[in-house]
Every structure is written in C-alpha cells, then in structure tokens.
Amino acid sequence: MIVGSLLLLGLFVFPLWNITLEAPQYPTPLGMDIHIDKFTDTHEFDIKNINLMNHYVGMQYIPETIPEFKIFPIAIGIMVALGVLIGFTGRYKLFIVWFVVMSLMGIAGMYDFYLWEYDYGHNLDPKAIMQFKNPDGSVMGFQPPLFGTKDILNFTAHSYPRTGAYFMFAGMMLTVVAFFVGKKEVKK
Amino acid sequence: MKTLFKSILALFALSVITVGCVDNSSKKGALGNSAAEKVYVAPGEHDEFYAFVSGGFSGQLAVYGLPSGRLFKVIPVFSVDAEKAYGFNEETKPMLNTSHGFIPWDDSHHPDISQTNGELDGRYVFINGNNTPRIAKIDLTTFETTEIIEVPNSAGNHSSSFVTENTEYVVAGTRFSVPYPQRDMPISEYKGNFKGALTFISVAPEDGAMDIKFQIMMPGFDYDLSHPGRGDSHGWFFFTTYNTEEAHSLLEVNASQNDKDFIAAINWKKIEEYVNNGGGTKAPANYAHNVYDEHSHTATSTMKKEVTVVNPLDVPGAIYFMPTPKSPHGCDVDPTGEYIVGNGKLAAELTIHSFSKMIKAIEDKNFDGDAYGIPILSYEATLAGSVKQPGLGPLHTEFDGKGNAYTTFFISSEVVKWKLGTWEVIDRKPTYYSVGHLMIPGGNSRKPFGKYVLAMNKITKDRYLPTGPEVTQSAQLYDITGEKMELLLDFPTIGEPHYAAGIPADLLKPNSKKFYKLDENKHEYAIRSEAEAKVVRDGKEVHVYMTMIRSHFAPDNIEGVQVGDKVYFHVTNLEQDYDVPHGVSMIGANTSELLIMPGQTETFIWEPKQVGVWPFYCTDFCSALHQEMQGYVRVSPKGSKVPISYTLDDDAVDSE
Known part of the structure; x- marks a missing residue:
C-alpha cells in the first residue's frame, strides 16, 4: 500500500500524457507533454509551433498555465500522504476506499481534460483564416482524441499516457493487491 | 487471311514476352553494378559525402552531395549574393571590407577542412580569395562565412588555404611577388627587389579566430601551391614555385626557361619558435580583419596595422629549396607524410621527393648552391622516384590511403592512378575536358576516404546542352574502390571549380544548426x-x-x-x-x-x-x-x- 501510493510521486517527475501531431511537413513531429503542473515541449518550441499552426483555423493558444496545475499537485500530494498513513494503519478496507477515491479523481481529471480539449477544438475564432465544414454542414472541430489516434486535416494526432500515468496506474493496482492480501491475512 | 493475321499477332506477342524476359534478366545483372545505381540516392535519402567545391571566379563555395552530384547550397564568401543579401544587408557589408575598401567579388580557389590529429574534424572550411588576398573561414554548423582576414604584402593569394595537422595554421602564399614594402619603382627592376610573402595565419583552438602569426619574406618567385607535412613531416610546409627566373613580362616564355624550379620546404615550427622568442620584425601594414558574430548576427571590420615579418636568412636551418622539374604546380603530400609530389606541369615525368631523404640531405649538408642565401638541396639527394611517361601537363595529386596516388593531367585530359613506392602507372581514365584539380574526401589529411575521386574540369565543350557561348564547368566522379577507376557521373558546377574538400556526411550532419534562438x-x-x-x-x-x-x-x-x-x-x-x-x-x-x-x-x-x-x-x-x-x-x-x-x-x- 505504501509503495503503491508512493509510486504516485512519479507524477511529479514524469509527464502524465502526451499529444503528438504528425504531418508531412513535420518529419520530426510536434509534441506536447502534459505534466500534473505544466505543459512542456517534446522538442524545444513545439508548443509555439503548434500554436502557430492552429491559429490558421482559429484555435486558441495553448495557455502557459491552467488552474488545474495548482490543484493537481496538491490533490496528488494529499493522496500520497493519505495512502502512506493508511498503509501504516494496515486497515485493509481503507485501502480499497483510497483506491475508489483515487479512481474517481482520475475519472474527474480525464473529464476535465476532455472538456478542455473540447473547448480547445471547438471554440474557434470567428475570424479564423481557414474555416472547414463537416459534410453535414456543421463547423468542423479540431479536438484531439482523448485517447488514441485521429486524423485532423493534414495532421495525425496521437494522444496517449506517458510514464507518469503508468506510475500512477501501477501504484493504484498495487493498492488493490494490497487490499486483497490484507483481506486474506485477516481471514487466516 | 484472318488466321494469318492472328498467328502473326500471336508470334509478335510471344516475341514481346520473350524479349521482355531477356531484357529483364539482363537488366538485373547490369543494374547490380551499374554506374547509375552507384550514384543514385533515392528520394529522401542522404548522400554519403559533402563536397565543398570552390566557385572560382564566382567567388563562392558550393556544397554538393556525393555520389549524387546534387547541389545543396552556394555559400557566399567573397562575392555579394543578392539571394541571401550577403554584402547587401548592413550586417554583412563589413565582411567584404579590405584595405582597398568594399570589394564585391573575388576569385575563390582552394577549400580545406579543419583537422585534429591529422584527421578531418568538420568544424570549419577555409578558402582563399585569390585576387585581393584574403582567407575566409566558413562555420560548418551554420554553413555561413564567419571570418575573413586580408593578407598584406601578398598578391594573387594562390598557394592557399591549406591547414596544418591540428589546424594550428591556415597558410596563404603569394603567387605574384611584389615590392616589399609596396612602393613606386620601375617594374623592370623586379629581380632581387620583389618579395614573395608566405603567411601563416594562426587559428585559435577554442573559437577558430584567425590572426596572422608571421609572414616569411621569400625571394621573388611565384609560389603556386602548397601542402602541409603530416606524421613525421608535421611541422613542415611545402610550396611549389615557378618563375624562379624572376621574369616580369611574357612569363609564358620567360618563366619557362629553367629546367628545374623549387619546392620550398619550410620548417614552420622552427620559425614559430623564433617568433615566440621575440624574433621577426613588427612591420607596419594595413589589412582588414572581418568577423561575423553568430549572436549579434552582425559583422565588424577592424583594420590591423602591424604584421610580424621574418627574413628567411634570420632563421638558419628553417628553409630549404628542393629542385623540381619544371614549373611545378600542385604540391601534394601523401597521407604518411613521407612523399612530396611535385607536379611539374611542363615536365615529362612526375617528381616525388622523400621527406626522410630530405632530412638526411640537410644533415649531410648535401647542397647544390643557394638562392638568395637559402640552401638548395641536391636534386638526387631528395628524390624518392619519378613516374615515367605519366601523361602531359600534371597538375595535382591526391591519395586514397591505400598506397595509391591519382594525378590529373591537364593537357592529356586524364586522371592517372599510380602506386607510391613503385611509381608504376596502374590505370588512366579520360576526363571531359582539361582537368584541373581532383579531390578525394579527406585527401589533405592522414586519413583519406578513398571511395571516390572527383575530377574538376575547366572545359566542357559538347558535354551538356549548349547555353550560348558560355557553357558550364563540370566535375566528374570516379569510383576508385577497384583496381581500375570507373567514371560514374558528370555534373555541372558553379563558376569554375578549382579545388574541393570532401568529408563524410556523418561528421557534419549532427552539428548542422536548425535555427537561431531568439533569446540569444x-x-x-x-x-x-x-x-x-x-x-x-x-x-x-x-x-x-x-x-x-x-x-x-x-x-x-x-x-x-x-x-x-x-x-x-x-x-x-x-x-x-x-x-x-x-x-x-x-x-x-x-x-x-x-x-x-x-x-x-x-x-x-x-x-x-x-x-x-x-x-x-x-x-x-x-x-x-x-x-x-x-x-x-x-x-x-x-x-x-x-x-x-x-x-x-x-x-x-x-x-x-
């Protein structure tokens, strides 16, 4: 349990998620890593260049920072501390409670990410240089996929978890394992 | 009738199929080692070598890929270039400043790539401006000219710009001797009064900054080409001379009278030591030193007012003449540093001197008189051998690092492969036409990359689509991996290609800058x-x-x-x-x-x-x-x- 929750600390070091954009003119793809507290370039100046590309279709600039970057580190920090505390108490039922809370937070985080992505891809400048319509006549959006790969005009966008997320998943799984191990020991 | 027609048709179809089959099989066999396949670099793939080919009277330096012969860039060096605003924008105008003011053109000749321990290091390429004597340095991270230094007391800066084994110096020799100091005097009093300056420009190891360390004021011959010693001969520099007759008019006749001219052997380490110990004269001068700063994106030009001048007689034991037939042009040193080839352009044979024999002749004082006090070594004492009946009009020699040498012959228009040590001719291949220099990547180093030789031609006549009276110059690529050379490719070049310098692409590619950082x-x-x-x-x-x-x-x-x-x-x-x-x-x-x-x-x-x-x-x-x-x-x-x-x-x- 303790190890599991401590693995969450990996989120402070490694990126949680990555969005990569491929296009013929970008033999080295453009990429953005999402950490729990910041956006970073995969290669130097990638975000600047993503913004430059996106301004043609009226997308907003990727902000320097978002409110979530303040909340996430605190939330993760608290969960790590709680996890370690619960671990010391050895009360296995609390383990699963921690896991459920963490999962809910994860889902909330993903939903929040989706909302931002949706806004990013659909809230377009009405003076956009190029405006594209879907076959049904609605305004084409440029929302990157939440998870997976998607073609958007000349770009292929990839959106996948990164090392930080794997640390988190592994940690969360360990807490579940800890729950079952704890349960077994009590039964004995 | 119908049946006949059908059967004829059937026969025809059959023959097409069989011919097709035969064609396919034979093509496959031929393609396996065809010249076309050897120079084909598929779309999106990279060439194996960079070739920096001088632009001659264009004043620039062209960057080609080998083996494809594709032109990637023309680097403006000594001439203004409207395409890149070189010499037009306020930032680069100072690059073309000289003691004669702004000069929008020069004649660029001999590129040479910087070395460390006698091997190409790919930091810089140097090239000489022949007309208004200058040496330029091109930074190979940006492929831009970043420094130009004017060479005072020189004229026709031709035996330039070759680097020593650790790029301690880039060397610039004068082709035309001139009065020193420059003054108003009768031309007919040339003999004994004109001087030939050989200039050693130091290159700072950390940032490549150039500075004239010293100038040797040699007798008034024409100093044609040069190359550094390497290995055991590191510390020496060799210059061919012609017009040892010291003619001042109708040189085509009057400078072709002596049976032998000289290769001047200069122990620059000895002279460097002499200068470091306070030797030489600080003489007044006026020459421009132009530096482009990558961070300010701006060049500055500074006029320098002094140069250290060395009289050869003041440093005994540092300079000797090796007699060499006849009006030698190229002066080429093999990768081991033992052999010094004098390409006597009017000679019947190709003369090769031995460095070790030269040292012995010096020790034995095996002299054959002197010229203006500089000892002349006995011809036989330094001679390693000669290539008999090699061709007509030898100009330049390069080496493949496998014991073979390749010499161009201008008059007989061919490249000749011969063996070092046995001096036997192995192969000869025609060039189209009138070849000047040739280049093997790493040719001026201890470690040549002996896969290709690039021959650079002065004349093309009928080789390409005609373009009016002025037609292109060309380069020709030969495969030299086999016993016999094989002509692979013939491609046009900018201006007139004199020398070139080649380097494996892998040594440069990773260092090539992608853009400048705004915050720098x-x-x-x-x-x-x-x-x-x-x-x-x-x-x-x-x-x-x-x-x-x-x-x-x-x-x-x-x-x-x-x-x-x-x-x-x-x-x-x-x-x-x-x-x-x-x-x-x-x-x-x-x-x-x-x-x-x-x-x-x-x-x-x-x-x-x-x-x-x-x-x-x-x-x-x-x-x-x-x-x-x-x-x-x-x-x-x-x-x-x-x-x-x-x-x-x-x-x-x-x-x-």
Whole structure:
C-alpha cells in the first residue's frame, strides 16, 4: 500500500500524457507533454509551433498555465500522504476506499481534460483564416482524441499516457493487491 | 487471311514476352553494378559525402552531395549574393571590407577542412580569395562565412588555404611577388627587389579566430601551391614555385626557361619558435580583419596595422629549396607524410621527393648552391622516384590511403592512378575536358576516404546542352574502390571549380544548426515580440523595428515617412522552427531582399524618392498565407506634418 501510493510521486517527475501531431511537413513531429503542473515541449518550441499552426483555423493558444496545475499537485500530494498513513494503519478496507477515491479523481481529471480539449477544438475564432465544414454542414472541430489516434486535416494526432500515468496506474493496482492480501491475512 | 493475321499477332506477342524476359534478366545483372545505381540516392535519402567545391571566379563555395552530384547550397564568401543579401544587408557589408575598401567579388580557389590529429574534424572550411588576398573561414554548423582576414604584402593569394595537422595554421602564399614594402619603382627592376610573402595565419583552438602569426619574406618567385607535412613531416610546409627566373613580362616564355624550379620546404615550427622568442620584425601594414558574430548576427571590420615579418636568412636551418622539374604546380603530400609530389606541369615525368631523404640531405649538408642565401638541396639527394611517361601537363595529386596516388593531367585530359613506392602507372581514365584539380574526401589529411575521386574540369565543350557561348564547368566522379577507376557521373558546377574538400556526411550532419534562438539574439536592433515593434524617427533617419512570423509583419502599416528620409528596416524573424525563413523587400529599395532565418535580425536601407503609398512583402514562400504577408509605407512630402505611426490590423502594435 505504501509503495503503491508512493509510486504516485512519479507524477511529479514524469509527464502524465502526451499529444503528438504528425504531418508531412513535420518529419520530426510536434509534441506536447502534459505534466500534473505544466505543459512542456517534446522538442524545444513545439508548443509555439503548434500554436502557430492552429491559429490558421482559429484555435486558441495553448495557455502557459491552467488552474488545474495548482490543484493537481496538491490533490496528488494529499493522496500520497493519505495512502502512506493508511498503509501504516494496515486497515485493509481503507485501502480499497483510497483506491475508489483515487479512481474517481482520475475519472474527474480525464473529464476535465476532455472538456478542455473540447473547448480547445471547438471554440474557434470567428475570424479564423481557414474555416472547414463537416459534410453535414456543421463547423468542423479540431479536438484531439482523448485517447488514441485521429486524423485532423493534414495532421495525425496521437494522444496517449506517458510514464507518469503508468506510475500512477501501477501504484493504484498495487493498492488493490494490497487490499486483497490484507483481506486474506485477516481471514487466516 | 484472318488466321494469318492472328498467328502473326500471336508470334509478335510471344516475341514481346520473350524479349521482355531477356531484357529483364539482363537488366538485373547490369543494374547490380551499374554506374547509375552507384550514384543514385533515392528520394529522401542522404548522400554519403559533402563536397565543398570552390566557385572560382564566382567567388563562392558550393556544397554538393556525393555520389549524387546534387547541389545543396552556394555559400557566399567573397562575392555579394543578392539571394541571401550577403554584402547587401548592413550586417554583412563589413565582411567584404579590405584595405582597398568594399570589394564585391573575388576569385575563390582552394577549400580545406579543419583537422585534429591529422584527421578531418568538420568544424570549419577555409578558402582563399585569390585576387585581393584574403582567407575566409566558413562555420560548418551554420554553413555561413564567419571570418575573413586580408593578407598584406601578398598578391594573387594562390598557394592557399591549406591547414596544418591540428589546424594550428591556415597558410596563404603569394603567387605574384611584389615590392616589399609596396612602393613606386620601375617594374623592370623586379629581380632581387620583389618579395614573395608566405603567411601563416594562426587559428585559435577554442573559437577558430584567425590572426596572422608571421609572414616569411621569400625571394621573388611565384609560389603556386602548397601542402602541409603530416606524421613525421608535421611541422613542415611545402610550396611549389615557378618563375624562379624572376621574369616580369611574357612569363609564358620567360618563366619557362629553367629546367628545374623549387619546392620550398619550410620548417614552420622552427620559425614559430623564433617568433615566440621575440624574433621577426613588427612591420607596419594595413589589412582588414572581418568577423561575423553568430549572436549579434552582425559583422565588424577592424583594420590591423602591424604584421610580424621574418627574413628567411634570420632563421638558419628553417628553409630549404628542393629542385623540381619544371614549373611545378600542385604540391601534394601523401597521407604518411613521407612523399612530396611535385607536379611539374611542363615536365615529362612526375617528381616525388622523400621527406626522410630530405632530412638526411640537410644533415649531410648535401647542397647544390643557394638562392638568395637559402640552401638548395641536391636534386638526387631528395628524390624518392619519378613516374615515367605519366601523361602531359600534371597538375595535382591526391591519395586514397591505400598506397595509391591519382594525378590529373591537364593537357592529356586524364586522371592517372599510380602506386607510391613503385611509381608504376596502374590505370588512366579520360576526363571531359582539361582537368584541373581532383579531390578525394579527406585527401589533405592522414586519413583519406578513398571511395571516390572527383575530377574538376575547366572545359566542357559538347558535354551538356549548349547555353550560348558560355557553357558550364563540370566535375566528374570516379569510383576508385577497384583496381581500375570507373567514371560514374558528370555534373555541372558553379563558376569554375578549382579545388574541393570532401568529408563524410556523418561528421557534419549532427552539428548542422536548425535555427537561431531568439533569446540569444544580441543584434543591436533585435526585438523579441510584436509588442516591442516600433518606428523611431531620428532626424532624417527612420528606424523601423519590425517582426515577421507566419504570416504577417508587425507593423504592416507605417506612416510619417518622408521623401529624403533614410529608412532602416531592422527585421527580426520571430519563428523558432526549422526551415521557416521569411524574406522582405521594399519597392524601389536600392539593395537586395533580406532572407532572414528564424531568430535572426537583418537590416536594409530604403531611401524613398517619391511621394505615395509603397508596398513591401515577404519574398520567401513561407506559408499558406504567404501571399497575404505584405504591408504599406506611406511616404509624404518633405516637411509634411503626418506623424510617425505604425499599426497592425489598425491597432498600435504595442497594444497587444
């Protein structure tokens, strides 16, 4: 349990998620890593260049920072501390409670990410240089996929978890394992 | 009839099929080692070597890929280049400053790549300006000329610009001897009064900064070509001479009388030590030293007023002459440093001297008189051997590092392969036509890459589509991996290719810069965002601080400029991505466009002569909205009350 929750600390070091954009003119793809507290370039100046590309279709600039970057580190920090505390108490039922809370937070985080992505891809400048319509006549959006790969005009966008997320998943799984191990020991 | 027709048709079809089959099989066999396949670099693939080929009377340096022969870039060095604004923008004008003022042209000859421990290190390529003696240094991270130093007391800077084993020096020798010091005197008093300066330019190990360490004032011969010693002969430099007759007119006859001219062997380490210990004379001089700074994106020109001059007689034991038949041109040292080839262009044989024999002859004082006090070594004492009946008019020799040498013959128009040590001719292949230099990548080093030889021709006549009276010069690529050479490719070159320098692409590719960082831009008029854009009047001068990014200028509407103003456009490219330059040009500006790399600032001057509203635009197709990348300047009459204003999208640019 303790190890599991401590693995969450990996989120402070490694990126949680990555969005990569491929296009013929970008033999080295453009990429953005999402950490729990910041956006970073995969290669130097990638975000600047993503913004430059996106301004043609009226997308907003990727902000320097978002409110979530303040909340996430605190939330993760608290969960790590709680996890370690619960671990010391050895009360296995609390383990699963921690896991459920963490999962809910994860889902909330993903939903929040989706909302931002949706806004990013659909809230377009009405003076956009190029405006594209879907076959049904609605305004084409440029929302990157939440998870997976998607073609958007000349770009292929990839959106996948990164090392930080794997640390988190592994940690969360360990807490579940800890729950079952704890349960077994009590039964004995 | 129908049946007949059908059977004929059937026969025809059958024959097509069989012929097709035969064709296929034979093609496969031939393609396996065809010349076409050897030079084919598939789309998107890279060449194995870079070749830096001098532009001769174009004054520039061309960058080709080998084996494909594709031209990648023409690096402006000694001549202005409107395409890149070299010599046109305010930043690079100082690069072409000399003691004679701004000179927009030169004749570039012999590129040579910097070395460490006798092997190519790919930091810089040096090249000489022949007409107004200069040495230029090109930085191989940016492929831009970053330093030019003028060579005083020299004329026809031809036996240049070759580097020593650790790039301690880049060496520049004079072809034409001139009075020293320059003065008003009768030309007919040449003999004994003119001097030939051999100049050793030190190259700082950390940043490559060039500085003239010393000049040796040699007798008034013509110093034609040179190469450094290496290995055991490291510390020596060898120069061919002609016109040891010291003729001053009709040289084609009068400088071709002596049976033998000399190869001058210079122990530069000895002279360096002499100079380091305070030797030599600090003589007054006047020469330009021009340096381009990568961070300020600006060149400065400094006039230097002094040079250290060495009289050969003051350093006994440092300089010797090796007699060499006849009017030797190329002076080439093999990768081991033992053999010094004198390509006697009017000689029947190719003469090879031995360095170890030379040292022994010096020790034994095996002299054959002296010339102006410089000992002449006995011809037989230094001779290693000679290649008999090699061809007509030998000019230059390169080496493959496997014990073979390759010599060009101008008159018989061929490349001849021969063996070092046995001096036997192994192969000869024609060139089309009248070959000058040849180049094996790493040829002037301990470690040649003996896969190809590139022969550079002076004349092409009927080899390409005719283009009026002036036709292209050419280079020809031979495969030298086998016993016999094989001609693979024939491609046109810019200007006249003299020497070239080649290097494996893998040694340069990783170092090639992609763009300049905006936050490292130290240009005096750089701005780092659109918010900083402005237009400032200073009397009759108007300074426009402008930015460019896909796909607009900021500001793009400027008013308040007047006829008679001198308008400086200081334009910064805000992009930070690979291969996104922007250009800018202004109608009626008496200069070239600017072609500005990401993160770079450049300046051009416009002096409006007519009232009106005049457009400017981006000259490099930068983006989908390139055609929209344009702006206007309103020019009012002299003394007009229209105030200076500058906007983007009708807003003050700094309002963002």
